[in-house]
Amino acid sequence: MIYCITGTDKVYWLEKTTAGHRENGTGIKFKEAMQMSKLAIDGGSKVFPEGFGFEPWPPVNEKTADRLREVYLSHKWSFYGEVEKKFAAAFAKYHDAAYGTFMVNGTVTLETALNALGIGPGDEVIVPSWTWMATGMAPVFLGATPVFVDGQADTFCMDPAAFEAAITPRTKAVIPVHLFGSICDIDQIVAIAKKHGIKVVEDCAHAHGGKWEGKGVGSFGNIGSFSFQQSKIMTGGEGGECITDDPELFDRIGRISHIGYQFAAERGKPAGPPPTNLICHNYRATEFQAVILMDQLEALDADSKYRAESAAYLRSELEKIPGISTQKPGHKATMQSYYVFGITVDPAMLKEGKTKADVIAALNAEGAVEVFAGWGQPTYKQRLFNLSPDRFRVASSAVVEDIIYNKIILADIRWLMTTRANQEKLVEAFRKVMKEYSK
Ligand SMILES: *Cc1c(COP(=O)(O)O)cnc(C)c1O
Numbered sequence: 001m002i003y004c005i006t007g008t009d010k011v012y013w014l015e016k017t018t019a020g021h022r023e024n025g026t027g028i029k030f031k032e033a034m035q036m037s038k039l040a041i042d043g044g045s046k047v048f049p050e051g052f053g054f055e056p057w058p059p060v061n062e063k064t065a066d067r068l069r070e071v072y073l074s075h076k077w078s079f080y081g082e083v084e085k086k087f088a089a090a091f092a093k094y095h096d097a098a099y100g101t102f103m104v105n106g107t108v109t110l111e112t113a114l115n116a117l118g119i120g121p122g123d124e125v126i127v128p129s130w131t132w133m134a135t136g137m138a139p140v141f142l143g144a145t146p147v148f149v150d151g152q153a154d155t156f157c158m159d160p161a162a163f164e165a166a167i168t169p170r171t172k173a174v175i176p177v178h179l180f181g182s183i184c185d186i187d188q189i190v191a192i193a194k195k196h197g198i199k200v201v202e203d204c205a206h207a208h209g210g211k212w213e214g215k216g217v218g219s220f221g222n223i224g225s226f227s228f229q230q231s232k233i234m235t236g237g238e239g240g241e242c243i244t245d246d247p248e249l250f251d252r253i254g255r256i257s258h259i260g261y262q263f264a265a266e267r268g269k270p271a272g273p274p275p276t277n278l279i280c281h282n283y284r285a286t287e288f289q290a291v292i293l294m295d296q297l298e299a300l301d302a303d304s305k306y307r308a309e310s311a312a313y314l315r316s317e318l319e320k321i322p323g324i325s326t327q328k329p330g331h332k333a334t335m336q337s338y339y340v341f342g343i344t345v346d347p348a349m350l351k352e353g354k355t356k357a358d359v360i361a362a363l364n365a366e367g368a369v370e371v372f373a374g375w376g377q378p379t380y381k382q383r384l385f386n387l388s389p390d391r392f393r394v395a396s397s398a399v400v401e402d403i404i405y406n407k408i409i410l411a412d413i414r415w416l417m418t419t420r421a422n423q424e425k426l427v428e429a430f431r432k433v434m435k436e437y438s439k
Contacts, residue, residue: 032045037432037435039362039365039366039432039433039436040362040365040366040367041361041362041365041366046365046366046367047366047367047368047425047428047429047432048366048367048368048369048425048429049367050367052367052369053369054369054370054412054414054418055414057230057231057412057413057414058230058235058296059417061295063295064291064292064295067291067295068288068291068292071083071287071288071291072288076287077286077287077288078284078285078286078287079266079284080263080264080284081287081290082287083287083290083291083294084102084285084286084287084290085264086290086294087102087290087293087294087297088100088101088102088241088290090294090297091226091241091243091293091297092241092243094209094216094297094300095204095209095216095217095218095219095224095243096215096216096219097216097218097219097224097243097244097245098244098245098247098250099243099244099245099246099247099250100241100242100243101241101242101243101250101253101254101257101263102239102240102241102285102289102290103239103240103241103242103257103283103284103285104238104239104240104283104284104285105227105228105229105238105239105240106134106203106205106225106226106227106228106229106232106239106240107134107137107138107227107240108240108257108281108283109225109226109227109240109241109242110134110135110138110175110201110203110225111137111138111141111142112242112253112256112257112281112283113138113201113222113223113225113242113253114138114139114141114142114144114173114201115142115252115256115278115279116223116242116249116252116253116256117172117173117199117201117222117223117249118172119139119142119144119172119173119199120142120143120144121142121143121144122143122144122170123139123142123144123145123170123171123172123173124139124144124145124146124147124168124170124171124172124393125138125139125144125145125146125147125171125172125173125174125175126146126147126148126149126163126166126167126171126173126174126175126198126395127139127146127147127148127149127174127175127177127379128148128149128150128151128157128158128175128176128177128179128379128400129148129149129150129151129378129379129380129394129396129397129400129401130151130156130179130378130379130397130400130403130404131177131179131203131379132205132375132379133379133382133384133385134203134205134227135175135177135203135379136148136379136380136385136392137385138175138201139173140387140391140392144172145170145391145392145393146380146392146393147166147171147392147393147394147395148378148379148380148392148393148394148395148396148397149162149163149165149166149395149396149397150162150395150396150397150398150399150400151179151399151400151403152185152399153399153403154327154328155179155182155183155184155185155327155328155329155330155331156179156180156182156327156342156400156403156408157176157177157178157179157182157183157184157185157330158174158176158177158184158185158189159396159399160185160188160189160192162395162396163176163189163192164192164196165395165396166395166396167192167196167198171196171198172198172199173198173199173200173201174189174193174198174199174200174201175200175201175202175203176189176200176202176203176221177203177205177206178202178203178204178206178207178210178217178330179206180206180327180338180339180340180341180342180410181206181207181210181233181329181336181337181338181339181340182327182328182329182330182333182336182342183207183210183212183217183329183330183332183333183336184330185330185331186202186212186217186220186221186330187212187220187332189221190220190221193221199221199222200220200221200222200223201221201222201223201224201225202217202218202220202221202223202224202225203225204217204218204224204225204226205225205226205227205229205232206232206233206339206340207233207337207339208226208232208233208234208300208337209233209234209300209301209303209304209335209337210304210330210333210335210336210337211333211334211335212330212332212333212334213332213334214334217337218243219243219245222244222246222249223242223243223244223249223253224242224243224244225240225241225242226240226241226242226243227239227240228240228241228289228293232339233303233337233339233413234293234296234297234300235292235293235296236285236288236289236290236292236293237289237292238285238289239285239289239293240285250263251263252274252275252278255274255275255278255280256278256279256280256281256283257280257281257282257283257284258280258282258283258284259280259281259282260273260274260278260280303417304335304337305335306416306417307337307338307413307416307417308335308336308337308338310338310341310415310416310417310418310420310423311336311338311341311416313420313423314326314341314343314411314415314416314423314426314427317424317427318343318427318430321430321431321434322349322434322438323345323346323349323350323434323438324343324344324345324346324430324434325343325344325346326341326342326343326344327341327342327343327344338413338416339413340374340410340411340412340413341410341411341415341416342408342409342410343408343409343410343411343430344403344407344408344409345359345407345409345434346407347406347407349438349439350437350438350439351437351438351439354437355406356373356406356407356408356409357373358437359409359433359434359437360372360373360409362433362436362437363409363429363430363433366429366432366433367429368425368426368429370411370412370414370415371409371410371411371412371415371426372409372410372412373408373409373410374404374408374410375404376404377404378394378397378400378401378404380392380394411426
């Protein structure tokens with residue numbers, strides 16, 4: 001009889017003969033091997049070595065640190081510095097859009113996009129039931145009503161049919177989200193929006209560098225919105241950008257973010273006032289953020305490719321485990337820019353009494369750090385989205401609620417940027433846990 005003990009970075013074969021247990025030359029004792037196959041959460045040994053962890057996100061380097069020092073000593077920290085203007089344009093161009101406006105974060109870029117499109121009180125804006133609360137709050141900032149719609153079972157992104165079913169005469173805009181980097185069915189969403197005279201704002205906070213049939217995310221709708229917050233694929237600590245092909249929208253976005261002045265207008269020299277009743281803020285960011293992001297943009301091609309290769313490896317290995325599946329990329333994605341890696345566990349495959357929360361706890365106990373459940377709730381039930389029921393509407397949500405509550409396990413972006421050896425261990429941890437927890 002041959003035993004295969006996984007649960008470590010090697011596979012140990014132990015042969016049980018009449019003379020006792022014979023090993024395959026690994027020098028491992030049968031008892032030790034049994035200890036390795038026992039789950040760490042039950043007192044067995046861990047798949048990962050003690051103290052395994054990642055460097056904090058985001059990665060840092062000396063070259064960028066030197067450039068930050070130069071900016072500091074230059075006295076030119078804000079009001080559209082050279083790098084900011086260069087970055088805003090280069091980032092837009094990378095995503096195949098004509099114009100880019102850099103701002104303080106990816107919450108106000110969504111609000112600004114809707115404001116530029118003239119969304120206001122009485123209007124409805126369709127958003128996905130599964131997203132960060134900023135997507136749902138953007139219409140609320142303008143006195144409009146968010147209407148939440150369901151996602152697809154494979155990509156988890158907005159279901160075009162659910163979008164179309166939720167349209168009313170008051171619907172003025174839709175905000176599809178490329179959730180965790182998976183590109184939503186943007187062709188269909190734009191086609192449905194056009195048919196009904198609805199504006200499209202793509203929330204690309206998870207999808208920097210993503211391409212759909214070779215064309216950049218954010219360039220399919222009227223405006224694309226990005227976040228550069230600390231956790232995102234590209235980050236300047238904080239930051240955001242709106243991209244668009246429409247010069248008039250670009251002008252309005254520039255004014256909204258620059259207290260009514262034209263984009264990059266020099267301080268104190270406004271060239272003509274903003275349109276009447278266009279409510280303008282100060283959403284300017286700084287040169288420091290642009291310097292960090294410019295360096296990251298130069299690395300984006302290579303980084304996206306590495307993450308995509310990592311995801312392809314994890315997908316092919318994890319899907320061999322009964323009960324485990326993964327979030328699917330957009331069906332026309334030519335570059336799927338992964339933010340976190342979405343893994344699902346089929347609750348029907350789990351032993352009586354075990355849930356995905358138990359699977360996550362067991363994985364964490366094996367030393368698989370940064371594997372977690374995510375936001376845990378659909379947007380409108382998130383703790384911080386604390387609005388009375390008259391301020392929003394839930395049109396549909398059954399598909400994503402099932403995934404959120406019963407199935408989803410997320411692996412942090414650092415799992416996609418780490419070595420293949422670490423990724424192999426993550427797969428091994430899944431194999432070990434599922435062997436114990438599945439029927
Ligand atoms: C992070 C995020 C935002 C908002 O970005 P901030 O820069 O944190 O304000 C918007 N939408 C989604 C889907 C996000 O995850």
